[in-house]
Each structure stands twice: as C-alpha cells, then as structure tokens.
Amino acid sequence: LWHKRSVLCTLLHLTAVTIHLKVKPPKSGTECTDWRYGNCVPSNGDCGVGFRQGSCDQQTRKMKCKVPCNWKKDFGADCKYRFGSWGECDPSSGSRIRVGMLKKALYNAECQQTISVSKPCPGKTKTKTKG
Secondary structure, three states: OHHHHHHHHHHHHHHHHHHHHHOOOOOOOOOOOOOEEOOOEEOOOOOEEEEEEEEEOOEEEEEEEEEOOOOOOOOOOOEEEEEOOOOOOEOOOOEEEEEEEEEEEHHHOOOOOEEEEEEEOOOOOOOOOOO
16 A cells, blocks of 8 residues: 555656646746738749748747749739739730739738739731732
C-alpha cells in the first residue's frame, strides 16, 4: 500500500512539473495588434514566391508571400476585384472595357474602389477592296 502511494505521488508530482514547464511566461510589453504590411515583392522577376515587410510600432517582421503570375500590375496582387461583363466594342479604339468593384484588400493594401480594364475587340474587321 505504501509503495502504491509513493508511486502515485511521484506521478502527480511529474504531471505538475510537466504542466508547469508547458505554461509560457507572459510576454513583456504589449502585443501589437495594428500590423501594416507592404506589397509582396517577388524574389525573382515579376511573379512567384517573395516577401512582404510588416511593421507595428517599433517592431518589424518579414513574411513569405506569393504573387500570382497572372496578376494585373496596374492594381496589384493584394487588391481583389469582382468584375462585370465586357462592354461593347468601341470601333474608334478597337477595344472594349469592363469595370471591377473592390471585393477585398489583403494586408491593408491601399486599393482603388473601382478600376477598369480593357482588351482588344475580338475578330478585327477587315476592309476588303475589290480589284
């Protein structure tokens, strides 16, 4: 009986020590909550894996990010837009446009509320001359 009690006490003591070691001490100072991040800068070229710099008060951090290779440089990879349908072809410019409304700004990016993009009209009209 005495042996069982000593084993039980030893196990309880080890459990208490283990729990004590797993508890992290409180961090000194306050945890910053207003992090501001810059644009994702690809490590090589215009797209792919890169880093973005973040800052909050006197603290800075660098985190991995990825710029998709099909992103539109005009409005950046951190601004996500919902686009409407393509408009009619403008014969004077030979292109058509569509408008995008801001859906989400990642990492507090500064984004335009609306943007427009253009592309050439499909099937160029050719004028045939009879000869």
